[in-house]
Amino acid sequence: MAPSLTSSSALPDLEARLPQQRKLVTEVPGPRSRELQQRRAAVVAGGVGSSMPVYAADADGGIINDVDGNSFIDLGSGIAVTNVGASSPAVAAAVSEQATHFTHTCFMVTPYEGYIQVAEELARLTPGDHEKRTVLFNSGAEAVENAVKVARLATGRQGVVVFDHAYHGRTNLTMGLTAKTMPYKSNFGPFAPEIYRVPMSYPYREENPQITGEQAARRAISQIEKQLGAESTAAILIEPIQGEGGFIVPAEGFLPTLAAWARENGVVFIADEVQSGFCRTGAWFASDHEGVVPDLITMAKGIAGGMPLSAVTGRADLLDAVHPGGLGGTYGGNPVACAAAIATLDVMRELDLAGRARAIEGVVVPRLRALAEELGGSEGPIGDIRGRGAMLAVELVKPGTTEPDPEATKAIAAACLAEGVLILTCGTYGNIIRLLPPLVIGEQLLDDALTVLENAIRAAR
Numbered sequence: 001m002a003p004s005l006t007s008s009s010a011l012p013d014l015e016a017r018l019p020q021q022r023k024l025v026t027e028v029p030g031p032r033s034r035e036l037q038q039r040r041a042a043v044v045a046g047g048v049g050s051s052m053p054v055y056a057a058d059a060d061g062g063i064i065n066d067v068d069g070n071s072f073i074d075l076g077s078g079i080a081v082t083n084v085g086a087s088s089p090a091v092a093a094a095v096s097e098q099a100t101h102f103t104h105t106c107f108m109v110t111p112y113e114g115y116i117q118v119a120e121e122l123a124r125l126t127p128g129d130h131e132k133r134t135v136l137f138n139s140g141a142e143a144v145e146n147a148v149k150v151a152r153l154a155t156g157r158q159g160v161v162v163f164d165h166a167y168h169g170r171t172n173l174t175m176g177l178t179a180k181t182m183p184y185k186s187n188f189g190p191f192a193p194e195i196y197r198v199p200m201s202y203p204y205r206e207e208n209p210q211i212t213g214e215q216a217a218r219r220a221i222s223q224i225e226k227q228l229g230a231e232s233t234a235a236i237l238i239e240p241i242q243g244e245g246g247f248i249v250p251a252e253g254f255l256p257t258l259a260a261w262a263r264e265n266g267v268v269f270i271a272d273e274v275q276s277g278f279c280r281t282g283a284w285f286a287s288d289h290e291g292v293v294p295d296l297i298t299m300a301k302g303i304a305g306g307m308p309l310s311a312v313t314g315r316a317d318l319l320d321a322v323h324p325g326g327l328g329g330t331y332g333g334n335p336v337a338c339a340a341a342i343a344t345l346d347v348m349r350e351l352d353l354a355g356r357a358r359a360i361e362g363v364v365v366p367r368l369r370a371l372a373e374e375l376g377g378s379e380g381p382i383g384d385i386r387g388r389g390a391m392l393a394v395e396l397v398k399p400g401t402t403e404p405d406p407e408a409t410k411a412i413a414a415a416c417l418a419e420g421v422l423i424l425t426c427g428t429y430g431n432i433i434r435l436l437p438p439l440v441i442g443e444q445l446l447d448d449a450l451t452v453l454e455n456a457i458r459a460a461r
């Protein structure tokens with residue numbers, strides 16, 4: 001665990017356009033938000049949920065302003081997307097400059113340099129120094145679907161192995177790859193065949209708490225060998241740190257053991273880093289923490305400062321195995337999104353956002369640990385604190401048990417919102433508070449948000 005860091009040096013305040021201060025001037029939601037909510041109900045599909053009842057007007061740094069003039073501290077980054085902030089000047093300038101020239105030609109019709117620049121960047125930044133190729137799409141789900149297409153074609157095999165608690169998207173194939181039925185899959189079937197689910201390494205909820213990462217990997221591998229056999233397995237698809245499933249960090253050794261087995265058996269190891277990528281965990285990618293080199297890596301969310309862009313990067317022999325025309329899409333690698341990505345990656349380097357993510361961990365984790373102790377340690381409501389960098393989670397349980405407490409979790413998120421802090425929940429059991437602040441957040445703002453969160457957790461007992 002990082003030692004507690006002294007203020008100002010760890011997370012210096014960056015220049016911001018909006019005041020970096022929490023401020024409530026109306027009830028929450030305010031009258032303008034309530035009015036929009038009514039208009040929305042009349043025209044927007046009911047199946048689209050929003051975790052917050054407030055409507056955004058402006059956002060910058062660690063702050064989201066709503067249409068009623070309230071300023072909220074953002075601990076969600078639009079689900080790990082706005083790592084560089086929601087209106088980074090460099091990203092805004094790149095978007096505007098590119099839009100002045102052309103917004104679209106279609107890379108499959110008239111190609112352009114930005115796509116190549118993004119591919120060059122990803123070849124450098126992703127784990128491993130082997131020869132790589134990249135193909136760009138729009139959403140995380142599309143990247144995952146295409147990684148599976150590539151793995152199947154290149155291996156001539158069909159089976160895809162996924163894990164308990166996995167989340168890979170909402171299209172038909174990726175729903176099938178996702179573990180949790182409500183709300184993602186329920187009544188949306190039938191799902192695609194040749195998907196096999198095996199046990200994850202979930203240290204907090206292991207029956208045998210002594211089980212090592214390597215043993216947990218062997219448990220999964222033995223299931224693969226029993227259910228379909230290596231010779232029928234095209235790919236192992238895994239989030240190196242699971243996102244929607246509960247910010248589950250597998251025990252050390254789990255990922256390297258799976259990757260080694262995949263390599264020995266001609267199975268494509270795909271790391272889904274859609275949520276964990278781009279400095280979020282204190283490194284460019286979560287795979288970096290254990291030196292895992294995936295065959296293919298899927299990326300989206302943080303890649304382009306909020307513009308829709310996704311990518312599959314990986315071994316040249318796999319991606320070049322596909323026949324010309326086999327991969328693509330009208331908007332894939334849109335030039336405006338590519339310009340945003342290039343600016344975003346520059347900002348990440350310039351501001352050392354990986355370092356800031358580690359500093360955020362250094363600020364948040366000691367405070368959460370102290371709170372857990374104050375509330376009764378292992379007999380209290382905080383069952384587990386985990387994560388890496390600025391991808392951190394609190395698992396809430398009924399005190400004295402390991403039974404999930406989704407009601408308390410909901411109440412805590414609602415209490416934070418009422419005080420001006422936007423907080424997301426997740427987890428198979430709905431009992432995880434997840435912290436995903438923009439990596440440009442300043443320390444004072446983060447401290448203020450943590451005080452609100454701590455009080456909400458105390459009050460929810």
Ligand SMILES: *Cc1c(COP(=O)(O)O)cnc(C)c1O
Nearest residue numbers: 139140141167168169243274275
């Ligand atoms: C969000 C997410 C996806 C899906 O991305 P979309 O852009 O919503 O399609 C896939 N995998 C992981 C790990 C994610 O967190």
